Amino acid sequence: xxxxxxxxxxxxxxxxxxxxxxxxxxxxxxxxxxxxxxxxxxxxxxxxxxxxxxxxxxxxxxxxxxxxxxxxxxxxxxxxxxxxxxxxxxxxxxxxxxxxxxxxxxxxxxxxxxxxxxxxxxxxxxxxxxxxxxxxxxxxxxxxxxxxxxxxxxxxxxxxxxxxxxxxxxxxxxxxxxxxxxxxxxxxxxxxxxxxxxxxxxxxxxxxxxxxxxxxxxxxxxxxxxxxxxxxxxxxxxxxxxxxxxxxxxxxxxxxxxxxxxxxxxxxxxxxxxxxxxxxxxxxxxxxxxxxxxxxxxxxxxxxxxxxxxxxxxxxxxxxxxxxxxx
Amino acid sequence: xxxxxxxxxxxxxxxxxxxxxxxxxxxxxxxxxxxxxxxxxxxxxxxxxxxxxxxxxxxxxxxxxxxxxxxxxxxxxxxxxxxxxxxxxxxxxxxxxxxxxxxxxxxxxxxxxxxxxxxxxxxxxxxxxxxxxxxxxxxxxxxxxxxxxxxxxxxxxxxxxxxxxxxxxxxxxxxxxxxxxxxxxxxxxxxxxxxxxxxxxxxxxxxxxxxxxxxxxxxxxxxxxxxxxxxxxxxxxxxxxxxxxxxxxxxxxxxxxxxxxxxxxxxxxxxxxxxxxxxxxxxxxxxxxxxxxxxxxxxxxxxxxxxxxxxxxxxxxxxxxxxxxxxxxxxxxxxxxxxxxxxxxxxxxxxxxxxxxxxxxxxxxxxxxxxxxxxxxxxxxxxxxxxxxxxxxxxxxxxxxxxxxxxxxxxxxxxxxxxxxxxxxxxxxxxxxxxxxxxxxxxxxxxxxxxxxxxxxxxxxxxxxxxxxxxxxxxxxxxxxxxxxxxx
Numbered sequence: 001x002x003x004x005x006x007x008x009x010x011x012x013x014x015x016x017x018x019x020x021x022x023x024x025x026x027x028x029x030x031x032x033x034x035x036x037x038x039x040x041x042x043x044x045x046x047x048x049x050x051x052x053x054x055x056x057x058x059x060x061x062x063x064x065x066x067x068x069x070x071x072x073x074x075x076x077x078x079x080x081x082x083x084x085x086x087x088x089x090x091x092x093x094x095x096x097x098x099x100x101x102x103x104x105x106x107x108x109x110x111x112x113x114x115x116x117x118x119x120x121x122x123x124x125x126x127x128x129x130x131x132x133x134x135x136x137x138x139x140x141x142x143x144x145x146x147x148x149x150x151x152x153x154x155x156x157x158x159x160x161x162x163x164x165x166x167x168x169x170x171x172x173x174x175x176x177x178x179x180x181x182x183x184x185x186x187x188x189x190x191x192x193x194x195x196x197x198x199x200x201x202x203x204x205x206x207x208x209x210x211x212x213x214x215x216x217x218x219x220x221x222x223x224x225x226x227x228x229x230x231x232x233x234x235x236x237x238x239x240x241x242x243x244x245x246x247x248x249x250x251x252x253x254x255x256x257x258x259x260x261x262x263x264x265x266x267x268x269x270x271x272x273x274x275x276x277x278x279x280x281x282x283x284x285x286x287x288x289x290x291x292x293x294x295x296x297x298x299x300x301x302x303x304x305x306x307x308x309x310x311x312x313x314x315x316x317x318x319x320x321x322x323x324x325x326x327x
Numbered sequence: 328x329x330x331x332x333x334x335x336x337x338x339x340x341x342x343x344x345x346x347x348x349x350x351x352x353x354x355x356x357x358x359x360x361x362x363x364x365x366x367x368x369x370x371x372x373x374x375x376x377x378x379x380x381x382x383x384x385x386x387x388x389x390x391x392x393x394x395x396x397x398x399x400x401x402x403x404x405x406x407x408x409x410x411x412x413x414x415x416x417x418x419x420x421x422x423x424x425x426x427x428x429x430x431x432x433x434x435x436x437x438x439x440x441x442x443x444x445x446x447x448x449x450x451x452x453x454x455x456x457x458x459x460x461x462x463x464x465x466x467x468x469x470x471x472x473x474x475x476x477x478x479x480x481x482x483x484x485x486x487x488x489x490x491x492x493x494x495x496x497x498x499x500x501x502x503x504x505x506x507x508x509x510x511x512x513x514x515x516x517x518x519x520x521x522x523x524x525x526x527x528x529x530x531x532x533x534x535x536x537x538x539x540x541x542x543x544x545x546x547x548x549x550x551x552x553x554x555x556x557x558x559x560x561x562x563x564x565x566x567x568x569x570x571x572x573x574x575x576x577x578x579x580x581x582x583x584x585x586x587x588x589x590x591x592x593x594x595x596x597x598x599x600x601x602x603x604x605x606x607x608x609x610x611x612x613x614x615x616x617x618x619x620x621x622x623x624x625x626x627x628x629x630x631x632x633x634x635x636x637x638x639x640x641x642x643x644x645x646x647x648x649x650x651x652x653x654x655x656x657x658x659x660x661x662x663x664x665x666x667x668x669x670x671x672x673x674x675x676x677x678x679x680x681x682x683x684x685x686x687x688x689x690x691x692x693x694x695x696x697x698x699x700x701x702x703x704x705x706x707x708x709x710x711x712x713x714x715x716x717x718x719x720x721x722x723x724x725x726x727x728x729x730x731x732x733x734x735x736x737x738x739x740x741x742x743x744x745x746x747x748x749x750x751x752x753x754x755x756x757x758x759x760x761x762x763x764x765x766x767x768x769x770x771x772x773x774x775x776x777x778x779x780x781x782x783x784x785x786x787x788x789x790x791x792x793x794x795x796x797x798x799x800x801x802x803x804x805x806x807x808x809x810x811x812x813x814x815x
Contacts, residue, residue, distance in 0.1 A: 093523075093658040093736070094527075095523070096523050096524070101658075101736065103458040104458055104519075133734035134734045136658045136659045136731075136734075136736070138659035138660070138662045138669060138671070140662060141659070141662070141669050144668075227660065227661045228530075228660045228661065230523060230526075231531065233524055233527065234527045234528055234531050237513070254524075257517070257524045258524070
């Protein structure tokens, strides 16, 4: 009898203990959850960063691509740059054809489509052979770097979105892209459609691609998530995944590194890259827009020809997106 | 009564059973065979024990009977002493031999595997940073590391025995090593073409290496535990032998005292010889084992412990170096949030490894422990050198990061892998690595000398104890036989 009572009271305490443990675990998870989610850093230019919906959902009268009208006049920010004599730009060093360093070139200078644009802007503000200080900024440090004033601008395959407009100002759009599927040439995947069914698809953590696949994966296995979009190409080459979803511009950069893969189908979202600057730097934004007006007249196409035209799946020729202005 | 078989120089082994089995009361023989079976079987058989006790009781009523019992007990005690001493000391001696020739070399091999892998990863990232055409010496270093790792893995595999944890770690390493080298080759091929994809492959390989390093660390720990277990088998005092030895000596002294009181003869040569033999064995046992134990303890405290800390330090410095390289390879491709601020994953790793290696100042942490464990100037010197170079390394690293953060990647690269006149961190790292290698070599030597001293102190003890005990028992039997013959 005593033993029975002991057992039942133990059982009672066991229940209490179990509940306490359950409560503690819940608390721990609740504490850890935001942390783990926040940790999913995007890194090398995976464009969207999970806020790209703003670009498509233009409901609350936000037109993200509309920027300030161009002006060639100097303001306080432009004057500041001129006075100090150099321009600090946040760029990527790992995006082939956009911003990267070729280890085999003697001075291993940065080069790519984004870098050409930086040169154009710097030359316009500072004159020929300008002093440019490139800083490699990880994807999730792009906005803080601008806000803290670590860089004057970020030219780094950065998508213009309404959410980002709360923190930074964008130039007019300089490149149109969209999420796209990349797969081996002999694959039976034809694009973002039902051919993805039962295929393993890779995306970068907390990228637009990840969000889109979450919304509709066409029955694909999307469990492979990597820190950086380029890691997806590694997984693809190793046969760990069958396809990659990332934005078209970066998918092109991947395809340029591996002639056996290509872009499949059309982009299934619409995104625009812009030059990001401090919100207060109105004069600098207008000045960059002025540069872009001229840049679109021929230099843009030349740069496209140099870096992107030969990439399988990219059009041989392209035109820059037309600027939109908000004022 | 007849005692002739014992009169001669009968070997003491058989002496025991002879004395017990031959006595002339066949009916009371403890063995179930013989006439006792049919005699006592009918109602309920008496146990051999009670029959034996009865027989002893009968024998104890006469002096010759008593003498025979005393002789038997003395011989038994001395032989038992010898047997237990031999058994305990051969176990200890074998364990000491294992420490020296099996478990420590295996622990060293495991440390080598661990270190080679970390070193290979560091070499791979150094070569990568140098561009598409990797310097020959970096490639050599990488190749040598991979070779060492696979050779030592084969040895470890052959010796892992029935330890499932070691076997699992070895199996894992055997599976991952070719995967890793495959990824490195792909990274090289892409880097040679100037494609950033090479960096992505290198990061993937680096990730894989972290899993491998965990397995290697596991193996290293298992081997260290095995070493510790061998030490634990080699060092405890042989209490059973000491106890029985003391008992045998006490009994011998008592028998001689009794003899003296009964016969007024001071010495019984046989018993004196038996006493001397037992005393020698006991003394040998005590001194030999104490010396051996001192040597082994010394080899553990000043050898193994130093070696462990130095190995950990060397691996921490290798990991820190690898991460320093990876910071420049990945160029911000992977970040981790600290509080709310995203920081470069590899730089964070570097910081934490350096913290482990030398603490905040460079002179605490593992190196601080190594310095405090080093028991002489020759051991302290290389550790002090490592500490100095770690301080340099940290300063130089700060400068390199400064260059990189201000956008001068080329400058940062020069400060990390550049020529010697640029004061690259590479130089500091190499100095740390060399100093730690010297320290390890020195401590390995220290270990070996002390452990050899320990093991050698036990040499001959098991055999010696056995031989002396047999002689002692024989002498005791002879001595008692001499007395018994007076009753003929």
